[in-house]
Amino acid sequence: TLRENNCPYPDLANRDPSICQLxxxxxxxxxxxxxxxAECCRDGGQYCEFQAGGGADTWDVES
Structure with a gap:
């Protein structure tokens, strides 16, 4: 699991949600x-969380 506690590009994501897919x-x-x-700030989440494979390990990323 990779967790971004702050969206690295909130203005862009609000204008074009496809940036999250990219x-x-x-x-x-x-x-x-x-x-x-799994969770997205743009959708009201507390952070952006990407889960890979089993998702057993979690890394918090400050952006």
Whole structure:
């Protein structure tokens, strides 16, 4: 699990939500496995959380 406590590009995400999907695809390419956007600040979540594979480990990222 990768958790971004603050959206790195909130203005862009509010104008074009596809930026969240693009970030998900980048993580998939980097990690080489499926990644799911489980929670999103844009949708009222407390953070943006991407889950890869089993999602057993969690990393908090300050942006």
């Amino acid at each position: 970030e998900q695809e980048v993580f998939q390419q980097i990690l080489g496995e499926d990644v799911v956007l």
